[in-house]
Amino acid sequence: MNLRFLVFPCTLFACACVPAVDDEVDDPGSTDEVFQTEAQGDGSFISVVDARDEAAFTYIDFESRAGVDGASAAWDLGFLRFNIATHAEVAVLGGADFDALVVAPADGYVVDASDPETAMQETMPGYAFDLWYDYDPMTHVLSARADLVYVVRTPEDNYFKVQLLDYYDDAGTPGLLSLRWAPLAPPA
Numbered sequence: 001m002n003l004r005f006l007v008f009p010c011t012l013f014a015c016a017c018v019p020a021v022d023d024e025v026d027d028p029g030s031t032d033e034v035f036q037t038e039a040q041g042d043g044s045f046i047s048v049v050d051a052r053d054e055a056a057f058t059y060i061d062f063e064s065r066a067g068v069d070g071a072s073a074a075w076d077l078g079f080l081r082f083n084i085a086t087h088a089e090v091a092v093l094g095g096a097d098f099d100a101l102v103v104a105p106a107d108g109y110v111v112d113a114s115d116p117e118t119a120m121q122e123t124m125p126g127y128a129f130d131l132w133y134d135y136d137p138m139t140h141v142l143s144a145r146a147d148l149v150y151v152v153r154t155p156e157d158n159y160f161k162v163q164l165l166d167y168y169d170d171a172g173t174p175g176l177l178s179l180r181w182a183p184l185a186p187p188a
Contacts, residue, residue: 034058034067044098044182046165051079052175059087062152062160062181076154077129081175082142082167084129086112089153092128096149098180104151104159106187132164142167142174151184159184 035058037047045065051058059075061068068074078085089109093101113126129150133142144164152160165178 035060035065037065040180044180046178046180048169049079049177049179050175051081051177052173054081056080057083057085062154062183063156063158073155076152076160077162079177082133082177084127084132086128086152087155090128091151091153093149093151095147098149098161098163098182101149101151101161102185104153104161104184104187109151109153133167157186159186 034050035047037045039045047060049058049060057070057078057080059068059070059078060066061074062076064074070078073087076086076088078087089111091105091108092110093105110128112128131145132148132150133144135142144166146163148163150162152162154160160181161184162179162181165180167177168174169176
C-alpha cells in the first residue's frame, strides 16, 4: 500500500498508563514537530515522524505519544531517513491483520544488533524493522510493505502494534514516515 499521507495538525497526548490509551486530546494546542499524532477513534493512531535529518535519529515514545531525546531511556523507536532503530523488543508478523490483532504474541521477539558498525550501515542489517519497505530501483521509490505488522514490547513492558504506511508526504517529500499504531493486550 503506497499512500500519500495527509499532514495532520500536531497534537500531543498525555498518557498515564498503557494499553488503556485514551483517544481524547488533553491539550489540542500543544505541538510536537517530530511526531505528529492523530487518534482514529478506534483505539489506533496515525502518526507522522519527521525523519528527514540525514545525520541524527528522531526518537519517539509510544507511552507519552511524543518525540523524545534519544539520550534518555524513554524512547521506543528511532528514525533516521528509512532506518528504524529500536530500544525495544520487536516481533515481525508477516501477513497479520492489523485490525484483528488484539493480543501480543508470547514469543518471536528480536532486538537490534548490538554492533554499531553493523547496525548503522545503509542497508540496515541488524535492525528489527529491517526490510519494512520495498524499493523500486527504476523509480528510486520506497513503498511500505502492507503485509507486515510489528509488535513492539517497550522497556516499560507495554505492547504496541505498528504498521508502516508511507515514507513520503502528499508532496512526495521523503523521510516523513507515516505509521499506524495501537496498544495491545499483553500475551496471555
